[in-house]
Amino acid sequence: DTEVTQTPKHLVMGMTNKKSLKCEQHMGHRAMYWYKQKAKKPPELMFVYSYEKLSINESVPSRFSPECPNSSLLNLHLHALQPEDSALYLCASRESGGTGLDTQYFGPGTRLTVL
């Protein structure tokens, strides 16, 4: 089973709203990732958590705030977003949280629209 789940599937929010995206995996994976994908573009890395600690922040604006409550869950808190933040937000997980080479498995994504 290589399933990563994401909720909600779709989200529409205003620029003054606060919302959260959720990601869950029960594969015992120790690294989890947030990506942003614009239409007709490849996924762009935002954050990496390894063993529940933030390992990489790719200079993401502070209006995006990640959280890893436990090894199975990854949240992305959204506040004061801009219309250009509208995109598909993808979560991924990987078995090894360290330097091991293994595959990242992606969830179906959350389609976010900021009005």
Place this chain on the structure above:
Amino acid sequence: GESVGLHLPTLSVQEGDNSIINCAYSNSASDYFIWYKQESGKGPQFIIDIRSNMDKRQGQRVTVLLNKTVKHLSLQIAATQPGDSAVYFCAENIFQGAQKLVFGQGTRLTINP
């Protein structure tokens, strides 16, 4: 077509034919490569991977070739089917504080009946 440039390269093949999708990667320190398939409205789906100490790896109907000398990766799909229509991304794995993937621009593959 190669996954370079600002537009999404496209490749059209007849059903049943073989297809080859190419990718140029940038980092000579990359040690692991993955091909993903992404259908409309879905997340990327793992197809096949290859480590940098190999030059070829085969799966079911798919083969990945790696040429480290020219930093080139290709995905061959045999006997294409309508369900193979999707965008295909190559990704190179590098370590920068954690293992991370850098994606190519992608190629849209269309299978014509």
